[in-house]
Amino acid sequence: FGAFSALVYGSVAIGGWVGDKVIGTKRTITLGAVVLTVGYALLGLSAMANFGGESLIYVAMGFITMGNGLFKANPSSLLAKVYDDGDARLDGAFTMYYMAVNLGSFFSMLLTPWIAEKMGYDIAFGVSAVGLIITVINFMMCSKMVKDVGSEPDLTPVNKKHYLGVVIGAIALSFVSAILLQHLFYAHAILVVVGCSIVFLYLKEAFSISGLERAKMLVAFVLMLQGVVFFVLYFQMPTSLNFFAIHNIEHNIFGISVQPEQFQALNPFWIMIASPILAMMYNNMGERFAMPYKFAMGMVLCSLSFLVLTFGAKFANAQGIMSSNWLIICYGFQSIGELLVSGLGLAMVAQLVPQRMMGFAMGMWFLTSATAAVVAGWVATLTTAPAGITDSHQTLTIYSDVFAKIGYSTAAIAVLTLLIAPKLTRIIRGETQAATEQATA
Template sequence: MFVPIIRSLAVQPKPFYFIFFLEIWERFGFYGVQALLVLYMVQKLGYQDSHADFLFAAFSALVFLLPCLGGYIGDKILGTKRTILLGAIVLSLGYLILSLPKISSRHFSLPLAFIAVGVGLFKANPSSLLSKVYEETPHNLDSGFTLYYMAINMGAAISMNLTPILNRFFGWHVAFSVCCAGMILAILNFFIMRKAIFDIGSEPDQAPFRWDYFGYVLLGIVTSVIMSNFLLNHYQIVSWLLSGGTIVLLSIYLMLIAKSAPEERKGMFLFMILFSQAIVFFVLYFQMPTSLSLFALRNVRHSILGIPIQPAQFQMLNSFWVMTMSPIMAWFYQKWHKCGRDLSLPTKFSLGTLMAGLAFLFLPLGSLYNHHGVISGMWLVLSYWLQSTGELLVSALGLSLAARYVPQRFMGFTMGLWFLCVSVASIIAGKVASIASVSAKISTDPYLSLPIYNHLFTKIGLTTVSISFGMFILVPLLKRLTENDRQMIK
């Protein structure tokens, strides 16, 4: 099943490889930092679990909101390629500051602000560039984006496996320095392979360089870093802003539904329902670098099949299972299609949410077989498999929701709504993870911390499974909300 992917990788146009390797190294840097971030705050900076969870939640919210601005800068102001390069430089600065040995807890939000702004500039533009690569061969677009998604997970898997080992033997700052080195490799890749994309890009890419525009963008970057730094130090404000923004945007969306043609309303309403369900899934997804990471540190045996691993390396299982399950699920989709038994999008969302809920229910089950408050690492392997498979059913399909059910004229607004959904989920996830906040005294005793995590995971699992069952009951109704739903799904 992996052979078609390898063959597909070998026949892509040259510009694809520029984007492929650029994305690998950018994700290498980002996920290497993400794997260690909460553990660094708790173990090195001495933060309480709840403080670390809330700060990470605010950081993640900014990471998913700011690409909306970066995409606009790439499309309308500087150009896609220039914005990618600028984002890579800002990211490198963030990783460099983070790797400084004497950075204090008081100034810890500053490198996170640089990283959030850098991701904002970078994140939306490689996919925009990739879509232009296949404008003349649209039939190859799906395979190109599949491989692009694989590049993201390759970079994540490599760094999440490497940085915890480097941290174990050489310290936190060496691990963060390697993330910075990965970003520098992305910049070198940009200059070495830039001729491959010479004639590809947005309209500003083809225009002469405008120093005045560049100056405005630099001013915007400095302002964004200052504002992000402030918000990370006052993360409650992030929660208020997102709550207000969600109310405003959903109100606008409901007005758009009311003003749309009758045949469009059903699909737009279905999008809103699945959008709400996606928030539930992403709340669980953001437990990986927060509560699940701390659970792995304190209550999981640090080995898999007898092979010693570091606690943060368990997060690598997400990328591993996504890469492993992607071709398998693609094969199943083809089989079901040939048999005329395609799964509808509401069914996939409900199934993905169910699997994510079960992923958390298996952990309290594993605690029944604990040894001195510590469970086998294989329970986390199983949990990550369930949640990663659920991710393929929800997250990977989420961005296609708008294309399926929302009129093209509302596409930009709807995509912004989707990223807002992920940002809101990250804030809720921080509040959920803080339920299992463990004091410094208890954190050293697995017997005392295990019941706290069991309580959290049981509540998450039962709530999510109940929601998924409710969605399964509504699936027939949701399928009838859109005319010609069968054709759209195909």
């Protein structure tokens, strides 16, 4: 999972660059969705009486990797271009966009395990492919709404040679990804090379300019580093928290029986509840609740999300099983923290990075997820119960101890982010530069 996530998010910067400079944001969105459709269709075929064997599974995952890479950064880049620089509505718009994404996630997380159990995984993956086909048709039908919005290539006739080159490149890289998924060392090594190259290009661009524009880009870089820490915690949901739900949480919510995997639907559920409230709060508070403070508060809530499980472990029953209410609270804290960090990460990039490199910078934001995916996989191994241990009391001790370490470590980082938030806010507002100019005048 760590290698797959790393390749997905590591390829997003490439997709952002393609949208910015090569074929346009809107065309890249459509192409990415088509490549994703192929990936899920192949995954459905592989699940059909083991058609194609293990090799087809890896090829399917390769197409899903590249489809995500092309798609993921570009809808947010397109949204950012709808608003003028400095528009106070941007944070609220990205929060509602994030809610819309999680609305789909909520229903898919509830339906997919049920479809897979009742009808088989081939049908579940087939439904995913059909959903993506509907997405492509819907986007093409609604494209007139944003006909005057997009990157520079969007506003000119398509260059057929460039488009064909991107298609061939996407197919080739899909097969390369399939190979890398079978060789984790090389996948991680390439991620390191790609990551370092992207960071180098970003910092090179930042230091090639001066004044407030450079300062904002450097603040964005600091906030991206905070994002890495957040995403390490975020990726515990499909790993550590999932296994914890299997071993140590009662499998019902308010008396309704659920499968352990369905607890993940609590994440988009909380996001749907909290998003409109936070969007209104952002619009009302404006600059009084600046981006660095939002990131810092997100880290505080993420810390609490793990500490609440450590505290709840003290109230486990005689069988070592905890009430699902503790996991509901945990997901609540983490989901609101997610809205403050991940949900606003794209808005942060839109605010602080020049329009000319918006898609690339959006991709770099997603690269924080790729970096975190590798670290998160290592953290998840710490919570995995050793082979042969199935006793709930033993797994409860393992999980609660590691969650305590994660929670307290995150709390320390949260305090640090709160301490530097005032300085970063002054830099963003240009107050530091103004004071320097006044002192030298």
